[in-house]
Amino acid sequence: MHSTGAPVLDPSVSLQEIDTRAVPLIVDLDGTLIHTDMLHESALRISRDRPLDALRIPVWLMQGKAVLKRNLASRSGFDASLLPYNEALLAWLKEQRALGRQVVLCTASDHAIAQAIAAHLGVFDDVMASDGSTNLAGGHKAQALVRRYGERRFDYVGNSSADLAVWRHARHAIVVNGARGLAHKAAAQCRVEREFAPAPRGFAAWRRVLRVHQWLKNLLLFMPLLAAHQVGDVDGWLTLLLAFVSFSLCASTVYIANDLLDLESDRAHPRKRLRPFASGAVPAWQGVLLAPLLLGTSLALGALVGGTFLPWLLCYFVLTCLYSWVLKRVILLDCITLAMLYTLRIIAGAAALWMPLSFWLLAFSVFLFLSLAFVKRYAELQVQASTGKTKVHGRGYYTSDEPLVLNLGVTAGYASAVVLALYLNSDNVLVLYRQPEAVWGAVPVLLFWVSWIWMQAHRGHMHDDPLVFAVKDRASRLAGLAFGAVVLAGALGWPW
Incomplete structure (x- = not known):
């Protein structure tokens, strides 16, 4: 990768007469070139690896987004080869560069992150990014591009309404992964040259986020009732059904947290890389918002179950969090913890019914x-x-x-x-x-x-x-x- 500088375009030549190959192609990063947001990922990594530093995030944010991004980037490493790239867009960018066109990565992410990604891909001639003092987004990005290339003398590839401020000064717009109506709004600013439609998300993606199929494990809650031969206890079945829903929502909370904190490991796995957060099918910030909502609902239902179910539910939640943060990385202890998490479901089922547990069943x-x-x-x-x-x-x-x-x-x-x-x-x-x-x-x-x-x-x-x-x-x-x-x-x- 090297900087070729801005192409020299004669201002007296009309836009129609300009050879497209002479017009630089400016490419956004977050949500455009990659199906994720590096600010969110950096915050998640630092929360996992350096939780004390994570407490400083509000202080950094008060000093400005550029300062926040610089501090997060300097404290959390990442592997550029594992990011979920927009392969269709990347292939088109390589075609454009092969035609002799200058391709520039221009992003609000910190310069260190942008530089690492550009070095890995080898498709960019230059990099423009936030530098610790200026957050290169929206109006700031538009001003920087106009200063470097001139009014209407560049094409811009973006994905969100924040990019409308840039398209207002661009020659052509390339809309990527845009929400409904974004291309129409972009067309009001400049001509839309091309659109890369987002992949449909649908209910299937959310089912995978919640890992509904994993709720089958929570049927273990019913094991004490069956082992005690109390199949005819209707009230017991209804109580355990409520406990099942509560436990399933709690489990989904932990699955979401685990997936968010384990993005790189999942992306390095041949199958897990297709998980919604790892692949970018569902934005990480939505998982951050959904997890506490599910947990609150789970605890509210758990309180209605009665017995000593709620303390055991909380025990399960805490142990699972410890597993996600620490124990999964400790050899042998990880498997013992998983065995205890399975067993806790049986204990919680017995607790919901005030039923004593057999030593034999536990062993x-x-x-x-x-x-x-x-x-x-x-x-x-x-x-x-x-x-x-x-x-x-x-x-x-x-x-x-x-x-x-x-x-x-x-x-x-x-x-x-x-x-x-x-x-x-x-x-x-x-x-x-x-x-x-x-x-x-x-x-x-x-x-x-x-x-x-x-x-x-x-x-x-x-x-x-x-x-x-x-x-x-x-x-x-x-x-x-x-x-x-x-x-x-x-x-x-x-x-x-």
Whole structure:
């Protein structure tokens, strides 16, 4: 990348007579060249990595946006290669530059950020950006461009109503990812040469933001009711249904926070890079606003549930936040935390009904969910190893840890089967089941399922969370039916 300076255009020549190749093409960054905003991303990174500095953001903002951007940029690094670029626009810019046209990156983001992006892409001849004293946005950007290139002597690529101030002085407008009606407003300022329409968002993107499919895990809240054989308790079902909604909204809050704080790690992952925030399909600022709204609703519903459900809900929220901020980066402790988060759902379900929890159920849950947590991490290690990486981004594991993680996970899964077998030999079974010997069929079913899950993971078929995978997987569904059948047979007795 190099600066070629402004092209010399004869002011006596009309706009129609100017060769387009002689007109510089000025390109905005945030929301235009990239499907995200670097100010928002810098604030999120500093909140995760340097939370004490994050408390200084209001002070920096009082000194001006340029000062804020300079401080955030100097305190939070980023990988330009991982940003969600507008590939259609980028391809067109390369075509324009190949024709001999000067292409300039002009952004309100800090100069250090803009320079790093321009250096990575190699398509820009020059960079104009905020410098710590001037916030190069709106009117300031328009004035800077007119001073450098002259009135109506440049084409401008932008994406928002803030760019109307620039298009008022531009020759042509190129509208990218514009809201409805933006192109019409731009046409009132200058001729719109081209429009790059935004990708449709729709409900599917928001469903992925909330990770509605992950709400299946919260069905574990109903486990204590089922384990206690109180299926006919209508009030219990209604209470747990309210608890389910509360827990699901809380979980979605944490998923959003996790995705916002884990953008770079997700973008380095072959599949997670398609998540709404990582890909830029949904702006990060919308997630920042949505998360507290969901949490407030969750806590309000949790208070209505009664029992000691709300304290356990808060415990889940705090532990999940600790996982997102710190524990997910600590080897082994991350999987133990995941197992505890699964188990907390069962504890919360019992708490909502004022129901005592069995030692056997808790022990069984911890070992089984620890195995599933290792499945999740093992699948990630496989993906990273397939791309040639030796270290998992944002995690404490090396891809060479893959065999050990497999052994730990299989061992934990088989330990859950041992706990189940010991439970079936306890006095509790004689009280709850008419035909205790029938329930012994649950042990080989569990052994099969644990082995099957790990076999699928070993073959590289584990593309989802293990519990979500189990719902979609035919063999897992059949194993679940078999498990339920033997438990039901034990509870009701043989039909003959």
